[in-house]
Amino acid sequence: MTTASAYAATSPTSGLSASTIDRREPEADDVEIAIDYCGLCHSDVHAVRGEWGGTDYPLAPGHEIVGRVTQVGEHVSGFQEGDLVGVGCMVDSCRVCASCQDGQEQYCEQGLTPTYGGPDRRHDGVTTQGGYSSHIVVNQGYVLRVPENLDPAAVAPLLCAGVTTYSPLRYFGVKEGDSVGVVGLGGLGHMAVKIAKAMGATVTVFTTSSSKSQAAHELGADNVVLSTDEEAMEEMVYSFNFIVDTVAARHDLNPFLASLKRDGGLVQLGLPSDEMPPVDPRILIRRRLSYLGSNIGGIAETQEMLDFCAEHGVVSEIEMVKADELDEAYDRMVAGDVRYRFVLDNSSLPEAGQGASRGDAPAGRKA
Structure with missing residues (x-):
């Protein structure tokens, strides 16, 4: 296990505050990512504030993740250190049902594994933790290539x-x-x-x-x-x-x-x-x-969307926020006071002392 710095909630009324969360060591098929940016989705508000029920605290939300690869497992192909990558709303699925076989993992008949707030089906059922954190470890099959010609911060909301x-x-x-x-x-x-x-x-x-x-x-x-x-x-x-x-x-x-x-x-x-x-x-x-x-998109379709957006120069309209502004951003989202998406600058997170290095920032990362 390593420790990642994060902003997390401890109860429906606690708000978000500086915290640390555990991340597993990368396995053979895993990619470790130092997170540069994470979009804020209205579903984050519902989850953090317990409005949908069943929230397992403490919880670090965030499922619109963009960052740089810092480590890959020995069986990983297609990704290497320094690559600009993204992670969307899911980090796993059953991989064997008809929907998964058709590349429609978002409709997994056994239920997808959400990027945060759900049981990790392959790692003892621990609750997944999201992108309001310094780094994340994800199976290579659920990692996306982010085109280098797009603003990485404005790409983050594309993933949802x-x-x-x-x-x-x-x-x-x-x-x-x-x-x-x-x-x-x-x-x-x-x-x-x-x-x-x-x-x-x-x-x-x-x-x-x-x-x-x-x-x-x-x-x-x-x-x-x-x-x-x-x-x-x-x-x-x-x-x-x-x-x-x-x-x-x-x-x-x-x-x-x-x-x-x-x-x-x-x-x-x-x-x-x-x-x-x-x-x-x-x-x-x-x-x-x-x-x-319709519900999000499968991994292949999400990659197709990113490539389409790169070809046509499409990104989200965003307002950047720092970690200590997250609660205020949530209130503004509820009030409809945002044009059009908030994105967390993850360099504003406090240092954890362990986990993916943040001292020597990968290319494109704000140090």
């Missing part, structure tokens, strides 16, 4: 928000000339706009706030529709091939479904805590529409 929006757009075959709607313009929504535009689609943002119109256009949106304007919504009927719904609050889907063309689809990415109004099946039946959900 990026692939979560890329996956359904790719699954539905969005292509040049298609018309795509994006409901909501937060961390997920702004990535959906960027990626759909890079795929060649005409993009319309649906928002309840007219003040977001300029921001939507700056991100590349072609049109903005105020979804509370019934007349404007009626004008959108039969307009879209595909809609990405990123809103995590209760809202009526039927006006958005009505705006789809025949054979169109709406994917639900936002997960409201309150029960949603019922979907009118007549809208689905009359146009052969699809209403579907």
Whole structure:
């Protein structure tokens, strides 16, 4: 075991504070990574504050990890010391079920191993600890190559928000000339706009706030529709091939479904805590529409997404925070006061005294 410096919570009300966590020594198939940056996801807030239940404390969250390889096991191929790499929302899966065999590890029939907050199925069931830490050890099959031409800090949110929006757009075959709607313009929504535009689609943002119109256009949106304007919504009927719904609050889907063309689809990415109004099946039946959900992406698809973003120059819009600003950042996330994703500068973590060296920073790392 080695010790990593971290910021962790000890209870639902403790907030995040300086701590140390244990990391295993790299095994033959493992990659050790000194973490440069870790994105802040709203799911981190839910987990740390015990809002989903079942949190095993102490907990160091973070599943949008970018850093440099510091050590590889003897059986590792494809990675070497100094490589810029990433780790997303999972660090293992059963590897044998149909979903894993199909490269869809996020739908593992035995349950994926989350990057933090879950039992490590191959290491005595200890609780996994995430990227608000100085380093991490991950099996090579769940490590991603980060293109060097992208800003590594702005890449971090791609490992969750990026692939979560890329996956359904790719699954539905969005292509040049298609018309795509994006409901909501937060961390997920702004990535959906960027990626759909890079795929060649005409993009319309649906928002309840007219003040977001300029921001939507700056991100590349072609049109903005105020979804509370019934007349404007009626004008959108039969307009879209595909809609990405990123809103995590209760809202009526039927006006958005009505705006789809025949054979169109709406994917639900936002997960409201309150029960949603019922979907009118007549809208689905009359146009052969699809209403579907989607969950992050598999490892191969996440790598595909990173390579796509490198080709098209797509990264997340971020605000950097230091470790002692994490609690404030969480409060701002809950209040919706972020454009569009926070990213932790891991060089602001205190020294642990052990673990991956932070004195001689790998290339690209802020010392």
